[in-house]
Amino acid sequence: MSVRRRIVLATAIITTIGMGMLVALLAIVLDAVVDDEIDGALRDRSAAVIATVEPDGGSLLVRETPDAALDKLAWIYDSSGSLKEGPETSGPLTGTADSLGTVEQTTVVEIDDWRLRAEPIVLDGTRLGTVVVGVALVPYRTTVGYAIAGSAGLGLLVSLGMSLLAAWTVGRALAPVAVMARRAEEWSEDELDKRFELGDGGDEITQLGRVLDRLLERVSRTILAEQRLTAELAHELRTPLTVIRAEAELAGADKRMGAQGHKRFERIAVSAEQMSDSITTLLSLARGSFLQEDAVAVERVFEQLSALPMNLNRRCELVFDPGGTLFFAVPENVAIRALSPVLENALRYATSRIDVTARPNGENIEVRIVDDGAGISVDPAQLFAPGYRDPGSPGAGLGLSLARRLARAAGGDVELIAEADETAFVIILPRATRRRGELPAATSS
The missing domain is CATH 3.30.450.20 (PAS domain)
Known part of the structure; x- marks a missing residue:
């Protein structure tokens, strides 16, 4: 009510x-x-x-x-x-x-x-x-009966009048609150310049609106500063990463080096490439939007995930089910960065098997990651909070938070479904309806 x-x-x-x-x-x-x-x-x-x-x-x-x-x-x-x-x-x-x-x-x-x-x-x-x-x-x-009946009728009229007056007064008083709620509902996460702007009234609701506008201004400055810092760091890291990758490729091309050395420099080049993709993704996240690129096949993303060097528990059986010919309406690196922290978390706690399945759901694709581990031992409400982690986990507690931020920036989300028989993470990403070119075959491991 x-x-x-x-x-x-x-x-x-x-x-x-x-x-x-x-x-x-x-x-x-x-x-x-x-x-x-x-x-x-x-x-x-x-x-x-x-x-x-x-x-x-x-x-x-x-x-x-x-x-x-x-x-x-x-x-x-x-x-x-x-x-x-x-x-x-x-x-x-x-x-x-x-x-x-x-x-x-x-x-x-x-x-x-x-x-x-x-x-x-x-x-x-x-x-x-x-x-x-x-x-x-x-x-x-x-006479007494008429007087009491008249008084009761007058009392009902007074009660009705007071109720209508209260409804009108409260409606007028709370009208700015409804305006604030409607405007806040219409704003997206990237519209940092939006304010309530209720005017110069002296009532408490208008004063609250001005206080919230000042608070939004401070939050906006903080977020913009964070975005600038992320963008600057990403820009500054790109140059040394390019040098590292180039030097690794040149060193790996030396025919005098043995096979073991070639593999080492190849791993350095691949890691540098992955870091470059991560920086590109973070830079897009700092901007609050992603570049418009061709959609990527779910099979392609699953193939890349199976090849990532997540050496946490590779004795587990990874079973990928792309659910047919489906395409994510996001860049490939964004889809991988949104899914890989969740898969890494499952690898950390799984016992023997992890199932990764993709299914269409309207305009989205839902990727469900289920492991056969003991389940979630931390508070589900705080699981996606930055820095919050299981005391026994070696991670920094940032992976799931980053995955959710990436998914939401792309128009999706990351959710936890804790049921009696299993605990599953569901990654929701926008679905594309077309794709140019041939698709590579997916692999399972």
């Missing part, structure tokens, strides 16, 4: 709970206020009825009153409980009023939708009878 949705959801929940508590409190207060209003109305009605009564020789006399409603809602009983004045109809209400006609103190009861109040009539210290008055509860309860 996005930050915006979490904030809006939290606002809706908090607002709904708050409005619910307010509605509940309003219902309690309304109930208390209405209850007091009903009791007050009963007291006033009872006092009005008592005001119409006067003593008559130990009994009581009810004067006539113009209030017709008073006759319908009031009963007057003498000291013996006999009805003197009031409705004479039968029913639960009248029966309850009759049962209250002899009470000695003020009594309040509810029956159905009515509340009755019975109060003794005491004049000049003598109890002359009882007055019972009633109030219908339906109008009060209806």
